[in-house]
Amino acid sequence: MFIPFVNEPLTDFTREENRRRMNAALAAVRERTGRTYPLLIGGEEIHTGEKIVSYNPSQHDEVIGQVSRADRALAEKALQTAAQTFTSWRLVPPEARARYLFKAAAIMRRRKFELSAWMVLEAGKPWAEADADTAEAIDFLEFYGREMIRLGAPQPVTAYPGEENTLEYIPLGVGVVIPPWNFPLAILTGTAVGPVVAGNTVILKPSSNTPVIAAMFMEVMREAGLPDGVINYLPGNSADIGDFLTGHPLVHFINFTGSKDTGLHINRLAAQTAPGQRWIKRVAAEMGGKDAIIIDADCDLDEAVAGAVTSAYGFSGQKCSACSRLIVTGEAYAPVLTKLVERVKQLKVGPAEEWGTSVGPVIDAASYKKITGYIETGRREGEVLTGGTGDDSRGYFVQPTVIAGVSPAARIAQEEIFGPVLAVIQAKDFDEAIAIANNTDYGLTGGVYSRNRNHLEQARREFHVGNLYLNRKCTGALVGVQPFGGFNLSGTNSKAGGRDYLKLFMQAKSIAERF
Numbered sequence: 001m002f003i004p005f006v007n008e009p010l011t012d013f014t015r016e017e018n019r020r021r022m023n024a025a026l027a028a029v030r031e032r033t034g035r036t037y038p039l040l041i042g043g044e045e046i047h048t049g050e051k052i053v054s055y056n057p058s059q060h061d062e063v064i065g066q067v068s069r070a071d072r073a074l075a076e077k078a079l080q081t082a083a084q085t086f087t088s089w090r091l092v093p094p095e096a097r098a099r100y101l102f103k104a105a106a107i108m109r110r111r112k113f114e115l116s117a118w119m120v121l122e123a124g125k126p127w128a129e130a131d132a133d134t135a136e137a138i139d140f141l142e143f144y145g146r147e148m149i150r151l152g153a154p155q156p157v158t159a160y161p162g163e164e165n166t167l168e169y170i171p172l173g174v175g176v177v178i179p180p181w182n183f184p185l186a187i188l189t190g191t192a193v194g195p196v197v198a199g200n201t202v203i204l205k206p207s208s209n210t211p212v213i214a215a216m217f218m219e220v221m222r223e224a225g226l227p228d229g230v231i232n233y234l235p236g237n238s239a240d241i242g243d244f245l246t247g248h249p250l251v252h253f254i255n256f257t258g259s260k261d262t263g264l265h266i267n268r269l270a271a272q273t274a275p276g277q278r279w280i281k282r283v284a285a286e287m288g289g290k291d292a293i294i295i296d297a298d299c300d301l302d303e304a305v306a307g308a309v310t311s312a313y314g315f316s317g318q319k320c321s322a323c324s325r326l327i328v329t330g331e332a333y334a335p336v337l338t339k340l341v342e343r344v345k346q347l348k349v350g351p352a353e354e355w356g357t358s359v360g361p362v363i364d365a366a367s368y369k370k371i372t373g374y375i376e377t378g379r380r381e382g383e384v385l386t387g388g389t390g391d392d393s394r395g396y397f398v399q400p401t402v403i404a405g406v407s408p409a410a411r412i413a414q415e416e417i418f419g420p421v422l423a424v425i426q427a428k429d430f431d432e433a434i435a436i437a438n439n440t441d442y443g444l445t446g447g448v449y450s451r452n453r454n455h456l457e458q459a460r461r462e463f464h465v466g467n468l469y470l471n472r473k474c475t476g477a478l479v480g481v482q483p484f485g486g487f488n489l490s491g492t493n494s495k496a497g498g499r500d501y502l503k504l505f506m507q508a509k510s511i512a513e514r515f
């Protein structure tokens, strides 16, 4: 008997003891930076000549680690190993599979500060964001473990005279797990262990920006005793092995989280049937967002602006859920701009490892260039009220930027920037605000601050997003509480952390026996 699922509590860094522990973890992790990590295929550690080097985005001359880089031959080996391991892993009872996840959760809990410290250094996550990432990874392990126990039990069917009828969920086979760098532990863990606890075996191809925290995840799963070959750690250049993995006939599903362009590419490729392939590949693709918060004229403006700032600039806006459009109705526009700029100017930009940093760096040189490029576009499409500058001399820092007077059709109001840039749009009334909010290719998160009950009900009906938040920030979905996934080109709406998730990686078998 297991206790019911509860979310992992977040660390209170206002307590001196927790700050001391985090500083100690950062120092201990720093002692271990610069090491090299092998691929892991069927328990075999494989060192390659070619490496992927991972850097600290707060200080880009600091090497966090180097990981081996797989080529196609090694990708083939990993797929064959996963296929072979599937023959035994699929027979492990659901409850036994779940126990590996519970054990891994316990290990992560014990290593919480250390895992968060790795993310501070490798992903540039400020402390609280890194801590929330680790907590979410633990949640995925605890939640999906329990989910598999639920789904492993006999499923309800209608009784029929003279027969025994059952329905059971069985796994699909070999999958490829492709997570992004921005939740380098949480999303990586969830997208890997969901399919695995369902009885599948996987190739885990981590993002080249954050392969070291992925190596830590593998350490945890090994310590938890997960059999070799169930998760095969395969860092590599997407150009070398990405399409090879997706297109391979042994692959049954791809569990992808990342940008719209990559997701659509993978979806297209997976739809083609490779010679020798005997099933239709399933693709779960969770992609980008162009998320909006609507501030309705009659709401508590201070609370609304505070929520918008947290949603827009948390982790430097590098969340698919981040608010990148603020839509303000009627006469609230001018006071909102004043309050917004005041609050944004108070954000402390700095290295992620420093306690008190509210906005750390962006992930790498390419992101820095893309974001600052969008800011230049924004200067033509609106008025930069604060921010608008960057400094990449030491780390990739972009000042939190507010651009007002933006047209709903502007590029900065339509395209995902994935940085600390907020476009503010004026709407004449709530109907127009909803129309503007819905008018992008995406449909991931959305928020409304309002005291008007009719408007809140209208938003429930008409605001077309997978995760809608009323009178609160639009980031930080909790596992089990707000299953996460978007509409339209934000993805396949797989609802990570929800009760529909594991079925994406299983097929239902109905068995009837007449006696």
Ligand SMILES: NC(=O)c1ccc[n+]([C@@H]2O[C@H](COP(=O)([O-])OP(=O)(O)OC[C@H]3O[C@@H](n4cnc5c(N)ncnc54)[C@H](O)[C@@H]3O)[C@@H](O)[C@H]2O)c1
Pocket: 178, 179, 180, 181, 182, 183, 187, 205, 206, 207, 208, 238, 239, 241, 242, 243, 246, 257, 258, 259, 260, 261, 262, 263, 265, 266, 286, 287, 288, 289, 319, 320, 321, 416, 418, 444, 484, 485, 486, 490, 491
């Ligand atoms: N909807 C969600 O739940 C969610 C969550 C987090 C991030 N995201 C989105 O992810 C994006 C940021 O992440 P990113 O920069 O890592 O995205 P990305 O698309 O550049 O990369 C995502 C992953 O795909 C891999 N990849 C790239 N090309 C590939 C190919 N041809 N074959 C196989 N793998 C390939 C990358 O190595 C990486 O691991 C943003 O758009 C963000 O909105 C979405």
Ligand SMILES: N[C@@H](CCC=O)C(=O)O
Pocket: 182, 183, 318, 319, 320, 321, 474, 475, 476, 477, 478, 484
């Ligand atoms: N699930 C996270 C976002 C993941 C995407 O980057 C949130 O709800 O903020």
